[in-house]
Amino acid sequence: MATKASRSAARLMISPAVILLLAWMIVPLSLTLYFSTLRYNLLMPGMEEWAGFSNYYYFLTDPAFFDALRNTLVLVGGVLAITIVGGVLLAILLDQPMWGQGVVRVLVIAPFFVMPTVSALVWKNMFMNPVSGLFASLFKTLGLQPFDFLAHAPMFSIILIVSWQWLPFATLILLTAMQSLDSEQLEAAEMDGAPPLKRFWFITLPHLARAITVVILIQTIFLLSVFAEILVTTNGGPGTATTNLTYLVYAQSLLQFDVGGGSAGGVVAIVLANIVAIFLMRMIGKNLDA
Amino acid sequence: MARAVTNRRKTIATAAAWTIGFLIFFPILWTVLTSFKSEADAIASPPKFLFFDWTLENYATVQERSNYFRHFWNSVVISVGSTLIGLAIAIPAAWAMAFVPGKRTKDVLMWMLSTKMLPPVGVLVPIYLIFRDTGLLDTRTGLVIVLTLINLPIIVWMLYTYFKEIPADILEAARMDGASLRSEILYVLTPMAVPGIASTLLLNIILAWNEAFWTLNLTAAKAAPLTAFIASYSSPEGLFYAKLSAASTMAIAPILIMGWFSQKQLVRGLTFGAVK
Amino acid sequence: MGRITLDKVAKRFGDVEVIPPLDLTIEDGEFVVFVGPSGCGKSTLLRLIAGLEDVSGGQIRIDGKDATAVQPAKRGLAMVFQSYALYPHMTVRKNIAFPLRMAGLSQQEQDKKVEGAAAVLNLTNYLDRRPGQLSGGQRQRVAIGRAIVREPSAFLFDEPLSNLDAALRVGMRLEISELHNRLATTMVYVTHDQVEAMTMADKIVVLNAGRIEQVGSPLELYHRPRNTFVAGFIGSPKMNLIEGAEAAKHGVATIGIRPEHIAVSPESGTWKGKVGVSEHLGSDTFFHVLDTGLADAITVRAGGEVDLHHGDTVYLSPDAAKMHRFDTEGLRIE
Numbered sequence: 068m069a070t071k072a073s074r075s076a077a078r079l080m081i082s083p084a085v086i087l088l089l090a091w092m093i094v095p096l097s098l099t100l101y102f103s104t105l106r107y108n109l110l111m112p113g114m115e116e117w118a119g120f121s122n123y124y125y126f127l128t129d130p131a132f133f134d135a136l137r138n139t140l141v142l143v144g145g146v147l148a149i150t151i152v153g154g155v156l157l158a159i160l161l162d163q164p165m166w167g168q169g170v171v172r173v174l175v176i177a178p179f180f181v182m183p184t185v186s187a188l189v190w191k192n193m194f195m196n197p198v199s200g201l202f203a204s205l206f207k208t209l210g211l212q213p214f215d216f217l218a219h220a221p222m223f224s225i226i227l228i229v230s231w232q233w234l235p236f237a238t239l240i241l242l243t244a245m246q247s248l249d250s251e252q253l254e255a256a257e258m259d260g261a262p263p264l265k266r267f268w269f270i271t272l273p274h275l276a277r278a279i280t281v282v283i284l285i286q287t288i289f290l291l292s293v294f295a296e297i298l299v300t301t302n303g304g305p306g307t308a309t310t311n312l313t314y315l316v317y318a319q320s321l322l323q324f325d326v327g328g329g330s331a332g333g334v335v336a337i338v339l340a341n342i343v344a345i346f347l348m349r350m351i352g353k354n355l356d357a
Numbered sequence: 358m359a360r361a362v363t364n365r366r367k368t369i370a371t372a373a374a375w376t377i378g379f380l381i382f383f384p385i386l387w388t389v390l391t392s393f394k395s396e397a398d399a400i401a402s403p404p405k406f407l408f409f410d411w412t413l414e415n416y417a418t419v420q421e422r423s424n425y426f427r428h429f430w431n432s433v434v435i436s437v438g439s440t441l442i443g444l445a446i447a448i449p450a451a452w453a454m455a456f457v458p459g460k461r462t463k464d465v466l467m468w469m470l471s472t473k474m475l476p477p478v479g480v481l482v483p484i485y486l487i488f489r490d491t492g493l494l495d496t497r498t499g500l501v502i503v504l505t506l507i508n509l510p511i512i513v514w515m516l517y518t519y520f521k522e523i524p525a526d527i528l529e530a531a532r533m534d535g536a537s538l539r540s541e542i543l544y545v546l547t548p549m550a551v552p553g554i555a556s557t558l559l560l561n562i563i564l565a566w567n568e569a570f571w572t573l574n575l576t577a578a579k580a581a582p583l584t585a586f587i588a589s590y591s592s593p594e595g596l597f598y599a600k601l602s603a604a605s606t607m608a609i610a611p612i613l614i615m616g617w618f619s620q621k622q623l624v625r626g627l628t629f630g631a632v633k
Numbered sequence: 634m635g636r637i638t639l640d641k642v643a644k645r646f647g648d649v650e651v652i653p654p655l656d657l658t659i660e661d662g663e664f665v666v667f668v669g670p671s672g673c674g675k676s677t678l679l680r681l682i683a684g685l686e687d688v689s690g691g692q693i694r695i696d697g698k699d700a701t702a703v704q705p706a707k708r709g710l711a712m713v714f715q716s717y718a719l720y721p722h723m724t725v726r727k728n729i730a731f732p733l734r735m736a737g738l739s740q741q742e743q744d745k746k747v748e749g750a751a752a753v754l755n756l757t758n759y760l761d762r763r764p765g766q767l768s769g770g771q772r773q774r775v776a777i778g779r780a781i782v783r784e785p786s787a788f789l790f791d792e793p794l795s796n797l798d799a800a801l802r803v804g805m806r807l808e809i810s811e812l813h814n815r816l817a818t819t820m821v822y823v824t825h826d827q828v829e830a831m832t833m834a835d836k837i838v839v840l841n842a843g844r845i846e847q848v849g850s851p852l853e854l855y856h857r858p859r860n861t862f863v864a865g866f867i868g869s870p871k872m873n874l875i876e877g878a879e880a881a882k883h884g885v886a887t888i889g890i891r892p893e894h895i896a897v898s899p900e901s902g903t904w905k906g907k908v909g910v911s912e913h914l915g916s917d918t919f920f921h922v923l924d925t926g927l928a929d930a931i932t933v934r935a936g937g938e939v940d941l942h943h944g945d946t947v948y949l950s951p952d953a954a955k956m957h958r959f960d961t962e963g964l965r966i967e
Contacts, residue, residue, distance in 0.1 A: 073456075073457050074457055074459065076453075076457070076538050077452075077453035077454075077456075077457035077459070078453070080449035080450060080452060080453040081449070081450045081453040081454065081465070083446050083449070083450070084446050084447060084449075084450035084469070084509060084513060085450070085465065085469075087446065087506060087509065088468075088469055088472050088506065088509060088510065091472065091506040092472050092475065094483070094487075095480035095483040095484055095487075096475075096479070096480060098480075098482075098483030098486075098487075099479060099480055099482060099483050102482055102483065157377065160370065160373055160374050160377065161374060163366075163367075163370035163374070164366075164367050164370065165367055165370040165371040165374055166367070166371045167371065167375065168374070170378075171374045171375060171378040172620070173617050173620075174378035174379065174381060174382040175377075175378050175381050175382070176616065176617070176620050176623075177381070177382050177385055177613060177616075177617075178381060178382075178384070178385065179616065179623075180563060180567070180609065180612050180613045180615075180616035180617075181385065181567075181609050181613070182566065182567040182569060182583065182584050182587065182608060182609060182612070183567065183569040183584070184569055184573075184584045184585075184587040184588045185388075185587050185605045185608055185609055186384070187591075188587060188588075188590055188591060188601060188605065189384055189387075189388050189601075189602075189605060190384065191591075192598060192601060193384075193387060193388070193391065193598055193601075193602070194384065199400040199598070201387070201404060204403055204404050208403065231381070231384070234381070235381070239620065239623065288473075288474055291476055292476050292477055292478065292570065294477075294478070294569065294570045294573070295569035295570065295573060295584065295588065298573065298588065298591075299588050299591040300591075312478070313476065313477075313478040313570075316478045316479075316481065317478060317481065317574070320481060320482045320485070321481070321485065321574065326482050326486070329481070329482050330482050330483075332478075333476075333478055333479040333480065333481060333482060334479065336476045336478050336479050337475065337476055337479035339476075340474055340475070340476040340479070341474065343474075344471060344474035347474070348467055348470060348471060348474075352463070352467055
């Protein structure tokens with residue numbers, strides 16, 4: 068279907084979306100690039116001057132950058148490991164015949180709908196607080212010393228909070244993928260003499276491979292930008308223990324008002340995110356033809 | 358084909374799933390329970406689960422002290438506003454891509470997706486400065502603009518995958534029947550795509566409601582939605598658990614309910630159709 | 634009025650020429666069937682007439698007026714789609730009234746016309762249902778109803794019966810023919826089923842790879858196919874086409890003989906062979922005769938009660954007067 072008239076109508080209909088997104092992409096991006104080459108501090112307005120690549124030099128050689136890079140990787144990797152393994156196991160469990168499957172699904176998916184600031188605060192105060200948190204009570208009941216999670220294992224605590232938020236997402240997608248597996252395939256494998264573990268390994272897991280890749284890529288995009296959870300729990304601390312790239316750039320630009328340095332950091336974050344994005348786009352692009 | 362499952366196996370699966378489901382849900386349940394406690398009961402050791410004096414005073418206090426409903430209203434305006442504007446822009450675009458596909462349609466779709474991959478922190482500084490200079494900082498208009506733009510790719514994509522499922526024949530029939538482009542989209546496409554549009558709307562409201570990077574960085578007090586309002590409890594006031602819980606419960610309840618309704622569409626929306 | 638003239642109409646998709654330039658005239662009131670194997674361009678041709686696709690060259694005239702660049706809605710044509718393309722969210726009444734509503738008719742006029750169409754099509758009791766609640770045949774009638782209320786100058790049908798089961802198809806075939814007799818409006822009908830073409834058409838257009846192979850009345854095509862393609866396509870079971878030595882005997886490249894023009898005998902005849910599969914239809918029996926040395930199998934039609942079995946030897950005698958002859962190009966020789 069398509070006539071000249073409908074094609075020109077289509078171009079007209081698509082242009083608002085394209086123009087807006089184009090503007091949204093190009094204007095801030097070019098400004099970021101521009102600022103990143105300036106010595107520009109909001110506390111000293113009117114003092115902007117060309118700085119070449121020195122902002123990049125300072126940002127990339129700042130020990131905080133390496134901490135942030137490491138923290139970002141640990142956070143993303145940790146959450147991915149927990150949510151993928153947990154998600155696969157949970158999906159298998161939820162795929163079993165049971166009573167009240169719908170209700171369990173609803174319970175499991177719930178954390179995904181909790182806004183990041185709420186989940187961070189609830190975990191921080193009501194669970195991880197060393198005096199009055201639930202974990203402290205639990206430890207005391209067991210005769211153990213209460214543990215100050217956010218002071219002594221800050222990164223672990225944040226990984227735990229973020230994993231709680233993303234586990235439902237991974238589970239839901241893996242469950243959806245699992246339910247699209249033709250049960251006759253499994254039955255054929257059973258007839259061929261494959262025991263349950265082998266059936267999982269040779270049939271179910273390969274079938275899930277694509278969904279797992281999608282979960283990894285999409286979560287990575289979001290996890291690279293984890294912000295609110297850190298802001299309300301640790302403010303990036305103690306020291307730089309929980310400062311990820313996103314938080315570092317935020318701190319530099321809006322807490323230290325160093326626009327130039329923050330912009331340079333922003334460009335670095337964009338480059339890193341793009342590496343992930345390219346893989347994700349390939350995956351989804353392939354799917355478009357199908 | 359399904360076959361008979363032994364009751365024993367089903368019982369074990371049920372018990373395991375319910376236990377894990379309960380554990381995952383527990384932080385939310387605990388928050389809701391705590392919101393009905395007095396502050397003393399909230400930090401009682403050992404913790405009190407169901408046997409305490411149920412009270413609604415926290416809800417009253419939260420509203421009284423922090424003007425909860427203003428923030429609630431900000432959240433509603435920002436999430437619903439950005440979603441409706443997004444839909445108005447995305448429906449024509451998705452129509453064009455689904456029913457008049459050209460050589461570059463796929464490229465345009467992928468490019469839209471790529472804008473979603475842009476880490477927000479990469480453009481935080483210029484957006485902040487532009488907003489500061491144009492007076493959009495801490496305004497609902499400003500947030501509506503940003504959230505519309507960051508979620509537009511998701512809206513276009515979701516609508517595109519739904520529209521693709523509508524047979525082009527029917528739109529052609531409308532064209533033969535004398536419908537103008539406007540009538541075709543208004544009277545034929547939109548009503549047929551209502552389920553898809555509704556779930557797009559729902560998912561997008563959820564995403565906008567929970568967005569916590571731009572809402573935290575671009576608002577101070579006036580336009581602060583619930584995300585930012587809750588974040589203000591990270592100060593020592595957060596130690597008032599019962600009040601924190603009441604505020605949290607009110608912030609998540611509407612979205613939790615919407616989310617339960619839209620969980621099936623969520624998969625499609627968030628994976629851009631890669632998993633159905 | 635509904636006279637449609639195609640003048641050197643061509644269609645290309647990119648570099649692929651789907652329809653090379655062709656000429657065709659459809660007279661007012663005619664029932665014209667486009668028939669051909671799938672992918673022959675018959676649906677594309679219909680969509681060009683409808684205006685759902687742009688022509689790449691040539692001119693389409695409707696009642697003498699150039700309609701090449703006219704929007705589909707303004708051509709005064711109505712179309713019935715293969716999938717029926719009913720609006721699932723509207724009742725039958727609303728579906729049928731949709732073109733009237735688009736034309737801005739008053740509610741009263743809309744109602745009157747819808748009631749009228751519903752009465753003609755036996756849909757009166759279903760007016761308040763939705764398409765999802767109707768059977769295939771009823772949906773088909775709604776689609777036709779939506780077309781007739783517009784009082785178009787011509788109807789376009791795109792394989793309208795292919796989604797119906799065999800029994801319904803025969804019934805709807807009659808209904809559409811009946812409708813044509815009553816309305817006397819031009820109808821252009823696309824199908825891949827040569828039986829539909831033969832039974833319904835005033836004029837058949839046989840298409841192959843975008844080209845018109847032959848235009849003519851059903852019996853013209855049956856008796857005097859212009860080439861081997863038409864010969865093989867029109868008629869059921871297919872005409873036997875024999876090449877090689879046997880054809881050379883007649884001094885041509887290919888001879889064609891229809892199954893119904895071959896006599897069968899267990900004792901004597903022109904050609905000798907063995908009975909392969911036999912299909913008993915009751916009224917007729919079709920034998921596939923093997924090992925004749927002429928072609929892989931020769932199909933023969935015999936009466937309903939012929940006592941021949943798998944493996945029996947039979948003799949076949951073609952009716953020389955009914956034999957078709959074709960040259961090396963596959964064209965008919967008179």
